[in-house]
Amino acid sequence: MDHTVLHDLPLFNGFSSDELKDVIKKASLFRVEKGAYFYHQEDPADRAFVLLKGRVKLSQLTPDGQKIILRIAAPVQVFAIVAVLPAKEYPVSAEAIEDCEALSWSQNELQIISTAYPIFTSNAMDLMARYLQDFQTLFLQLATERVEQRLARILLRLHDLIGLDTEDGIFLDMPLTRQELAEMCGTTLSTVSRLLSSWEKNAIVRSGRAKVFIKDILALKAIADY
Amino acid sequence: MDHTVLHDLPLFNGFSSDELKDVIKKASLFRVEKGAYFYHQEDPADRAFVLLKGRVKLSQLTPDGQKIILRIAAPVQVFAIVAVLPAKEYPVSAEAIEDCEALSWSQNELQIISTAYPIFTSNAMDLMARYLQDFQTLFLQLATERVEQRLARILLRLHDLIGLDTEDGIFLDMPLTRQELAEMCGTTLSTVSRLLSSWEKNAIVRSGRAKVFIKDILALKAIADY
DNA sequence: CGGAATGTTGACAAGGCTCAACCGAAGTGG
């Protein structure tokens, strides 16, 4: 395993090449196929991951079975960082929505890394603080914006995360159903479908079965910031 | 300053009395009067606080001026823990809604404490993880529940935080306007007023100008878990 | 007393949800 994959991760900020090699030596490689889970909500949080290949859907279930998607992780991103803390549970479930590969460290190994490299702890905390802030922003948007704006924002975020330029516009390189988009913005399949249809009429997007192209990103931004 | 005030704070878990005394010696005492601010959103985050007296409203503004209240802090609670991280900004504003006193440490002092007591860092991280989880729960509720349930939940949380038994029912010991309740559950003043009125008809609460008594907490729980 | 906050209530509109019927594409098995 090439240590350079970790090089630009904020979590390993301040690590030298040798240190990264050492950290990688401690890692295990996990393969999880499409549809399977890395872990489930409320399992004891005993492993953290760095995604190398595929996409992971991080979602949470309500007591009555509704789901919301909190985040989609793409390579090369960290997830389940909560595992650095002892005696926690995973707050979300992590499902592979494509065939995935990830590096993983057990809580024990994370403990060892923390002790050997004190900066690791503060990097982890920094990461957590960033998530916290992202959440506050999301929360604010959910509380104050209409579905239309929220969906536009989500497409824009996906654009940054996984947008691919094609002659048909910017392709969002991930199989996303209407249902999943709905779970990302706290609404229903029908509403998402209606919005995408109406945007398609205005040549803002083009969308089909589990795929979306963005044709007019400025219009989308205008909707988001309306 | 009596060091025992810090004794039960998760942030100082694992500190001996002597260590707590040392930590307190490094603190400054802040007084902030009702209506004034400890800090504003987007100020550089250079101080953390432990509230000793009064209440603090932690709120966030949208670009277009809407406000939501993320948390009300009561004694003895920590806020602005994000200040342990260098080069961050406060993600919220902190307004004293009563005359307040708080212990405070500068980022420098926090740095020194972290170095002297490694457990402090992990306590801080733990605290952050807890906030993160609380947020995810809040987020989920906001996304999936109706205003009625959310308001009921908020009253129940306030009950745990600041409920006082009286002959008139359980008094929520804090001046909270309809507007503020609305900002806590992401809705409008009118809707809160209507809900409280209708609950008053059913003898679930009694409420007046900036005050609320809970008369039937079971009914409230039933609404929350509906 | 007068003005500023705060709260109540009604009328109305709209956004979004539910339910349901229907369509089309993709996959599957004989």
Add this chain to the structure above:
DNA sequence: CCACTTCGGTTGAGCCTTGTCAACATTCCG
């Protein structure tokens, strides 16, 4: 290769919750 099933998507009707706007009442406070 065709028939069938499954999955994902679209769309309409109706309704409910909630937001908006506005007038008015009540309480507080200087």
